[in-house]
Structure formats: structure tokens, C-alpha cells
Amino acid sequence: MRSGEQPAVDVTVVVPTFNERGNVAELVRRAAAALAGRRAEILFVDDSNDGTDDEIARVASDAPIPVRMIHRDRPTAGLGGAVVEGFRAARSDVCVVMDGDLQHPPEKIPEIVDRLAEGDVDIVPGSRYVGGGSATGLADASRHLVSRASTLVTHAMFPVRLRQVTDPMTGFFGVDRTRIDLATLKPRGFKILLEILVRSPLRVAEVPFEFADRFAGASKASFRQGLHFIQQLALLRFGKMSGFALIGALGAVANVAIVWLLTEAHVEYIVAAVIAAEVTIVANFLAAEHWVFRDMRENARGFWRRFVSSFVFNNVESAIRIPIMVLLVERLGMSSAVATAITLAVAFLVRFTFHSLVVYAPRKERARSAAEQDQPARDRAV
Ligand code: GDD
Numbered sequence: 001m002r003s004g005e006q007p008a009v010d011v012t013v014v015v016p017t018f019n020e021r022g023n024v025a026e027l028v029r030r031a032a033a034a035l036a037g038r039r040a041e042i043l044f045v046d047d048s049n050d051g052t053d054d055e056i057a058r059v060a061s062d063a064p065i066p067v068r069m070i071h072r073d074r075p076t077a078g079l080g081g082a083v084v085e086g087f088r089a090a091r092s093d094v095c096v097v098m099d100g101d102l103q104h105p106p107e108k109i110p111e112i113v114d115r116l117a118e119g120d121v122d123i124v125p126g127s128r129y130v131g132g133g134s135a136t137g138l139a140d141a142s143r144h145l146v147s148r149a150s151t152l153v154t155h156a157m158f159p160v161r162l163r164q165v166t167d168p169m170t171g172f173f174g175v176d177r178t179r180i181d182l183a184t185l186k187p188r189g190f191k192i193l194l195e196i197l198v199r200s201p202l203r204v205a206e207v208p209f210e211f212a213d214r215f216a217g218a219s220k221a222s223f224r225q226g227l228h229f230i231q232q233l234a235l236l237r238f239g240k241m242s243g244f245a246l247i248g249a250l251g252a253v254a255n256v257a258i259v260w261l262l263t264e265a266h267v268e269y270i271v272a273a274v275i276a277a278e279v280t281i282v283a284n285f286l287a288a289e290h291w292v293f294r295d296m297r298e299n300a301r302g303f304w305r306r307f308v309s310s311f312v313f314n315n316v317e318s319a320i321r322i323p324i325m326v327l328l329v330e331r332l333g334m335s336s337a338v339a340t341a342i343t344l345a346v347a348f349l350v351r352f353t354f355h356s357l358v359v360y361a362p363r364k365e366r367a368r369s370a371a372e373q374d375q376p377a378r379d380r381a382v
């Protein structure tokens with residue numbers, strides 16, 4: 001570690017580490033090579049207990065560019081908290097955040113920095129899902145599925161903010177730290193980029209990258225991180241999704257009431273149930289149009305097309321939910337209450353995702369985003 005007066009730098013590479021001893025030397029070697037000729041520093045924010053900090057000190061002592069470390073004895077807020085501390089301590093406003101296991105190729109750093117330097121965007125995420133990017137380094141098929149599904153749900157929850165972001169879950173990005181209000185971030189767990197994108201109105205441009213295999217050591221992703229993520233989503237988004245949920249809940253109550261009224265009036269039970277279901281499907285659609293997706297209507301397809309796609313979806317969804325429930329109860333021996341709860345919860349998420357991404361999808365994506373880029377940054381709050 002160097003001491004005393006530090007030269008100013010143009011780029012700080014912020015690397016959160018938790019037990020990454022075997023990766024430090026290789027990461028510094030590749031990052032320093034990629035940054036040759038630039039004024040750059042590498043800043044590790046380390047929460048390890050396996051001697052990674054000693055290894056960082058050793059590597060720093062003869063590294064070709066300045067290497068600093070913040071070692072946290074009492075880590076708070078995990079990976080996300082570490083990144084925020086890195087932003088605070090960086091010697092430059094331009095920060096590039098990168099994992100410490102070489103799944104993010106350091107050779108991409110200059111491209112990210114140069115894209116930021118063009119000055120028309122505030123944040124440049126590396127994306128695995130844009131032309132030329134790839135996610136082959138994800139451990140197995142189930143991680144792929146989790147990554148894809150969580151990206152889809154996240155897009156559904158923030159359809160406007162994340163419109164230009166194909167990979168909000170990536171941990172590889174460059175940002176001008178003066179454009180984010182560090183005090184408003186509530187980092188918890190792994191998804192700091194998402195936190196930043198949703199809380200600050202930023203102009204975004206992605207660069208593709210190939211998510212590589214880990215160089216050494218083991219992943220720290222865990223079921224607990226998954227729970228953190230769900231909690232983070234819920235905290236970030238109690239707008240659209242909760243409105244949609246509330247309307248769904250009121251619809252369910254209305255459904256029961258209509259069935260009751262009709263059967264009281266001697267309408268046949270099955271007929272009453274069908275009428276009640278269709279009435280609430282239509283009413284729910286109108287309510288969501290008005291209260292939840294109002295800001296997205298203007299750019300979406302016409303009213304009747306929205307109505308038909310929503311109506312067909314809801315009918316298909318009800319038609320398949322019941323047999324799936326029967327299957328869960330009869331084949332898997334689940335109690336009918338649990339099966340109902342699970343199918344309703346999944347159906348809710350699928351329905352919300354469908355409405356947010358399909359029913360209210362913007363009509364002319366390309367023309368629109370091109371027009372948007374001509375305009376200065378503005379709050380596109382959703
Ligand atoms: N300081 C600190 N504190 N660093 C941490 C902590 C922590 O509590 N937990 C994990 N890290 C560091 C790891 O040491 C590694 O450098 C980086 O954060 C990512 O952790 P991995 O264990 O490699 O997790 P991953 O490969 O599953 O997750 C990566 O890929 C995701 C996309 O699939 C991360 O980049 C995520 O941010 C990314 O979303």
C-alpha cells in the first residue's frame with residue numbers, strides 16, 4: 001500500500017472481495033495491463049477472513065499501478081455495501097466496478113471508460129445479454145434459469161427505468177459517481193447496479209462482455225442472497241406491482257361477492273362462477289389501465305389490442321391454473337391450501353410480468369429510444 005500524497009487518477013477500479021486470495025495477483029496483472037498508459041488505481045474493498053488482505057498488500061507492493069485496499073473488519077451490507085464504500089474512497093469520479101474472481105474481463109475496462117468519456121451517458125453496464133455478450137460462465141443450467149427469470153421479473157417491475165438495460169443484474173459497470181446520490185442507496189446483498197439504476201435517473205449505454213469462468217476460489221452466491229434480492233425488489237418497487245396486487249385482491253373479493261349474489265338469485269353455480277370470473281377479469285383490466293399502467297398507455301398498442309391480449313391471457317391462465325393445482329394436490333400430495341397459495345402467487349407474478357412487458361410494451365421501441373437519446377437526462381420515474 002502506498003502512503004502519503006497520492007496522485008490524482010482518472011479511473012478507479014473498485015473490486016469487492018470476499019475470500020478471493022487466489023485471484024488477486026492475476027486480477028491486478030490483467031487490469032494493470034489493460035490500463036497501461038492511463039492514470040488509474042485499483043481499490044479493493046475487502047471483507048475476507050482468509051488472508052486475502054495480506055495477499056492484496058503483497059501484490060500492491062510491486063504493482064505497476066497504484067493498488068489500495070479498504071479492509072472492513074465489520075462489513076456492512078455485503079457486496080453492495082462494499083461497492084458504495086469504494087465509491088466514497090475512490091480518487092476519481094469515474095469508477096469501474098468489477099468482481100474479484102475474473103468473471104468480468106479486465107480487458108473490457110478501457111472500453112467502458114471510453115464510452116463514459118463520450119459524455120452523453122452517466123453509467124455503462126457490461127451486459128451478458130446484448131450483441132456479443134455471453135453468460136457462459138454461469139455455473140449451471142439452474143443459475144442460467146434463475147438469472148434469466150429474475151431479469152425478466154425485474155424488467156416487469158421497472159419497465160420504464162430499465163428499458164435500455166438488458167442486464168440489470170450484472171456486477172460489472174462504469175459510472176460517474178457524481179451522478180448518483182450515494183446517501184439514497186440502500187445496498188443490501190448483491191445487486192448494487194439495480195439499486196443505482198432504479199434510484200437515480202441515469203443515461204445508460206451498455207457494452208457487451210463475455211461472462212467468464214471463475215479463475216480461482218468459489219462463488220459466494222447463495223440462497224440467502226436470493227432472498228436478499230427478493231427483499232430488495234420489494235423495497236425498490238412498491239409502486240406498479242403493489243397496485244397491481246391490490247387490484248387483483250379486490251377483484252378476488254368481487255368475484256366471491258358476484259357468485260354469491262347470482263346464486264342467491266338462483267343462477268346455476270357454474271354459470272355464476274363463469275360470469276363472475278369474466279366480469280372481474282374485465283374490471284381488473286380497466287382498473288389496471290387506469291391506476292397502474294397509465295404512464296405506459298401512450299406508447300403502447302391501442303386500447304382494444306391491450307384489452308384482447310389481457311383478456312385472452314387471463315382466461316388461459318385461469319384455465320391452466322386449476323389443472324396444475326389438481327396435479328400438485330393429487331400427484332405431489334400437497335395440501336390444497338398450500339397448492340392454492342403457490343399457484344396463485346406464481347400466477348400473480350406471471351400475470352404481472354405479462355402485462356408489464358407484453359400488454360403495455362412500447363410500440364416502436366427503436367424509434368422511441370433514438371428520440372430519447374437526443375434529449376437531455378430527465379427523470380423518467382415510473
Ligand atoms: N467485499 C465483499 N463483501 N465482497 C463480496 C461479498 C461481501 O460480502 N460477497 C461477495 N463478494 C465479492 C466476491 O468476492 C466477488 O469478487 C464478487 O463479490 C462476486 O461474488 P461471486 O461469489 O463471484 O458471485 P457470483 O459470481 O455469483 O455473482 C456475480 O455475478 C452476478 C451475475 O450473475 C456478481 O457479479 C454479481 O454482482 C452478479 O450479479
Ligand code: MN
Nearest residue numbers: 099101103219
Ligand atoms: Mn463470480
